[in-house]
Amino acid sequence: MLSPDSLAQIDHEIAKYPADQRQSAVMSALRIAQVEKGWLATETMDFVADYLGMPTIAVYEVATFYNMYDTAPVGKYKITLCTNISCMLTGAPEMTEYLKRKLGCGFGETSEDGRFTLKEGECMGACGDSPVCMINNHRMEGFLTPEKVDRIIEELK
Amino acid sequence: MVIKGGEVIFNTVHLPGSWKLSTYVANGGYSALRKILADKISAETIIAEVKKSALRGRGGAGFPTGLKWSFMPRHFQGDKYLVCNSDEGEPGTFKDRDIMLLNPHALIEGMIIAAYTMGTQRGYNYIHGEIWECYERMEAAIEEAKAAGFLGDNILGTDFSFHLFNHHGYGAYICGEETALLESLEGKKGQPRFKPPFPASFGLYGKPTTINNTETFASIPYIIREGGQKFLELGKPNNGGTKIFSVSGHVNKPGNYEVPMGMPFAELLELAGGMRNGSTFKACIPGGSSTPVVPAELMMQCTMDYDSIAKAGSALGAGSVIIMDDTVCMVKALERLSYFYFEESCGQCTPCREGTGWLYRVVHRIEHGQGRPEDLDLLNDVAFNIGGRTICALGDAAAMPVQAMLKHYRHEFEHHIEHGKCMV
Ligand SMILES: Cc1cc2nc3c(=O)[nH]c(=O)nc-3n(C[C@H](O)[C@H](O)[C@H](O)COP(=O)(O)O)c2cc1C
Ligand code: SF4
Ligand code: FES
Numbered sequence: 001m002l003s004p005d006s007l008a009q010i011d012h013e014i015a016k017y018p019a020d021q022r023q024s025a026v027m028s029a030l031r032i033a034q035v036e037k038g039w040l041a042t043e044t045m046d047f048v049a050d051y052l053g054m055p056t057i058a059v060y061e062v063a064t065f066y067n068m069y070d071t072a073p074v075g076k077y078k079i080t081l082c083t084n085i086s087c088m089l090t091g092a093p094e095m096t097e098y099l100k101r102k103l104g105c106g107f108g109e110t111s112e113d114g115r116f117t118l119k120e121g122e123c124m125g126a127c128g129d130s131p132v133c134m135i136n137n138h139r140m141e142g143f144l145t146p147e148k149v150d151r152i153i154e155e156l157k
Numbered sequence: 158m159v160i161k162g163g164e165v166i167f168n169t170v171h172l173p174g175s176w177k178l179s180t181y182v183a184n185g186g187y188s189a190l191r192k193i194l195a196d197k198i199s200a201e202t203i204i205a206e207v208k209k210s211a212l213r214g215r216g217g218a219g220f221p222t223g224l225k226w227s228f229m230p231r232h233f234q235g236d237k238y239l240v241c242n243s244d245e246g247e248p249g250t251f252k253d254r255d256i257m258l259l260n261p262h263a264l265i266e267g268m269i270i271a272a273y274t275m276g277t278q279r280g281y282n283y284i285h286g287e288i289w290e291c292y293e294r295m296e297a298a299i300e301e302a303k304a305a306g307f308l309g310d311n312i313l314g315t316d317f318s319f320h321l322f323n324h325h326g327y328g329a330y331i332c333g334e335e336t337a338l339l340e341s342l343e344g345k346k347g348q349p350r351f352k353p354p355f356p357a358s359f360g361l362y363g364k365p366t367t368i369n370n371t372e373t374f375a376s377i378p379y380i381i382r383e384g385g386q387k388f389l390e391l392g393k394p395n396n397g398g399t400k401i402f403s404v405s406g407h408v409n410k411p412g413n414y415e416v417p418m419g420m421p422f423a424e425l426l427e428l429a430g431g432m433r434n435g436s437t438f439k440a441c442i443p444g445g446s447s448t449p450v451v452p453a454e455l456m457m458q459c460t461m462d463y464d465s466i467a468k469a470g471s472a473l474g475a476g477s478v479i480i481m482d483d484t485v486c487m488v489k490a491l492e493r494l495s496y497f498y499f500e501e502s503c504g505q506c507t508p509c510r511e512g513t514g515w516l517y518r519v520v521h522r523i524e525h526g527q528g529r530p531e532d533l534d535l536l537n538d539v540a541f542n543i544g545g546r547t548i549c550a551l552g553d554a555a556a557m558p559v560q561a562m563l564k565h566y567r568h569e570f571e572h573h574i575e576h577g578k579c580m581v
Contacts, residue, residue: 016322018236018279021362023344027327058345065346067328068286084248085446086405086479088493122330122497123248123446124287127405127477128158128412137327138289142158 001047006036010051022052026062030069035138039070067122068137075110075117077156079103080134083120086127095131095144096120102153115157160255161428163399163415164391165379166372170259176294178301181262187307189381190266193273194315200231203274207377209385211397215252216242216333216370217445217475219463228357229275229367238361239272239280240368244338246285246330248446248497249477252401253371255413257284257291260375261298265321267374269307270381272319275367279320282371283338286326295323330501334549335368337503348503349549370475372401392418396462400473404429406480407436419462425478436482440565444474446494447554449561450487470561486579487566491559492517492524498555509552512543516559523570526577533563533570 002010010029017024029048034040040063049059063069070078081099083092096107099118103111107120126132129142141152162170169175169184181187193203208223229237241264245253256264268280284292299321302308310318324342326332332341336350339361360366376398380388389397396418402425405411409430416425422441432438438453443461449471451459459465466473481490499513516539519532540556547553563570572580 016281016324018362021343024324024342026344027341028325031325031327052344054344061346062344065329066286066326069327083493084497085442085490085493086249086411088490089406089479089481089485090411121287122328122500123246123250125245125251125254125285126288127249127251127479128403129251130405130411134287137286140287140290 001044002033003036006032007051014052023054023058026052026054026059027066030059030063031137034069038076039073045071073110076115078117078119078136080119080121080137082122082124082126082130082132082134084123084127086123087130087132090130091144092131094146095133095149098146098149102149116153159410159412159414159429160259161412161414161416163401163417165388165399165415166256166260166263166375166401167413167415170255175259176261176298178262178298178305181260185382186262186378187266187305189378190269190273190307191313193270193381194313194317200274200276203270203381206385207380210376210380210388211385211392211395212373212376212380212388213396213463214370215372215376215400215475217247217447217472219473222369222373225357225369226271226274226367228355230357230365231274231276233276233365236279236362236364237275237277238364238366239268239275239277240335240338240342240356240361240366241268241280241282241371241374242333242335242338242368243282243284243291243371244326244333245288245371245475246333247475247477248494249403249405249442249479250445250475251403251405252413252476254285254288254291256371256375256401257288257295261295262302263375263378264295264371265298265302265308267377268321269312269319270377271367271369271374273317277367278318279322281322281324281342281361283324283326283332283342286328289325292323292325299323330497331503331549331551334551337549338368339366346503348505349551351548393462396464400461400476402461402476402478404478404480407433407482407485408480409433416461419460419465422459422461423457425461426480429480432480432482436484438480439483439485440481440487442471442477442479442481442558443469444472445477446479446497446558447550448472448474449557450565451561452565484581486524486581487562487569488520488524488573488579491562492520494558495520495555498551502551502555506547506552508543508546509548509555512539512552513555515539516555520559523573526573528570528574528577530574532574533567537563
């Protein structure tokens with residue numbers, strides 16, 4: 001269900017916790033699964049539950065509680081834009097409008113070509129670089145301007 | 158973004174590869190740990206030194222660190238845990254990120270010393286989900302420290318062992334609250350626990366646990382190396398040391414500034430390049446979004462320490478200084494903050510779950526020209542009924558900014574209600 005590489009990464013995480021606390025690795029296991037599969041389908045979460053010896057419901061609870069998991073399909077690139085206070089003061093509203101127009105979709109939606117999903121995010125702990133966005137959860141870009149957004153999107157295409 | 162080096166934590170940020178073990182060691186790193194182990198310094202002595210330093214928790218509450226450490230049942234037989242709170246998600250706060258990126262070994266050494274002091278063999282560093290780069294940097298730093306014999310079994314050939322691991326969050330502000338963080342570490346939803354019992358008696362996996370913020374731990378090596386007295390003297394009585402202030406918003410040079418505690422606010426503002434394009438300073442949120450707003454005139458009279466900011470009716474919090482100029486509509490600012498708390502409430506307690514929704518909806522309708530004259534009383538009333546009636550402090554964090562905004566900027570809200578639009 002998951003690749004040997006993903007399983008090796010999950011095993012590495014499990015080893016960080018006491019032997020009787022495999023459940024502590026659920027957050028990283030879901031992250032690793034999401035990176036491999038693009039999003040968390042029910043079968044994927046069930047597999048993680050089985051692998052860690054957890055009830056499936058406990059895994060669904062975790063996957064739906066934390067904002068960065070996607071329990072529905074997303075585009076190839078998920079752009080999460082911070083619109084919280086520091087970013088709001090330094091241009092997030094303009095970036096919101098720009099991204100919506102450029103991608104032709106609103107927050108929580110995917111562009112027509114299926115490549116980009118736009119999401120609204122909360123503070124990413126990088127307010128000194130505001131306005132800030134995150135691409136596929138693991139890459140952060142700050143000091144956004146329309147030109148910079150153009151460059152990033154061009155590069156992702 | 159600007160990073161201003163200070164004496165305690167950002168002392169090496171100007172050096173290339175400041176995050177590497179070799180750079181850290183070349184600048185006195187791990188000498189505090191070596192000294193403790195070589196001289197077999199007692200836990201009591203270390204705690205006394207930390208108490209003398211007047212180091213107060215940098216995660217927001219400002220609780221004296223030495224005192225917290227003394228609560229830990231050091232001689233408890235069985236598992237005990239040490240946890241670092243790097244889940245920095247308070248809007249306006251971005252200091253722990255730069256500590257982990259630029260000086261990760263200060264955090265690691267601080268945690269090792271804490272573990273030694275409290276007789277703990279296992280620790281976790283819980284890292285905010287959105288800063289993946291920090292997680293990778295910390296993973297590498299831990300490997301370096303292990304390879305050099307600073308972490309693992311029999312540290313530097315002694316019988317002291319400590320194992321440290323990183324845990325990566327995945328997007329939930331509430332996990333910054335310490336008991337929610339522990340639940341999350343246990344692989345559950347991050348919902349705060351009812352206290353007491355406090356983590357010192359019932360923490361991670363139900364075992365005694367000490368939890369501190371990243372900046373708190375990263376201050377420890379300096380305190381042991383140079384002495385608590387010297388740290389104290391960097392700042393002022395009851396407010397020891399330097400503090401990293403994250404300055405964002407309408408300034409020319411947003412960034413992290415490590416400066417002596419007690420620096421006049423006006424000086425900090427100047428360091429941050431002054432107001433963006435010479436605009437007029439209107440208001441400041443001095444300690445992150447959960448702390449009450451302070452009008453410019455009042456803020457200009459403050460010094461940057463716990464006591465002075467408290468006197469101005471707010472809190473130093475995590476030292477997250479959000480600067481707003483006179484183009485900012487306070488109704489709009491409050492609308493965004495209220496949305497945040499509504500979105501991030503974990504939903505366990507009714508006053509918080511329902512109250513944050515009410516606050517957001519009422520401010521939203523005022524902002525969108527549908528406010529009613531009775532709305533301001535309603536907001537105060539809802540805020541009052543959240544404060545102090547919830548399991549964790551997120552409820553208060555949502556309520557307090559509302560009350561402060563209405564106190565200082567009531568006329569803007571009234572104007573919005575009367576004219577259906579903004580004053581500014
Ligand atoms: C809603 C909420 C969010 C919090 N977020 C953080 C945080 O991001 N980082 C942090 O260190 N402490 C945070 N705290 C404070 C912690 O609960 C705790 O007091 C702190 O980690 C203790 O460490 P310290 O004594 O070193 O400050 C938060 C508290 C609340 C109520
Ligand atoms: S105050 Fe809010 S966030 Fe805290 S436990 Fe209650 S519902 Fe959850
Ligand atoms: S407010 Fe956008 S990163 Fe903090």
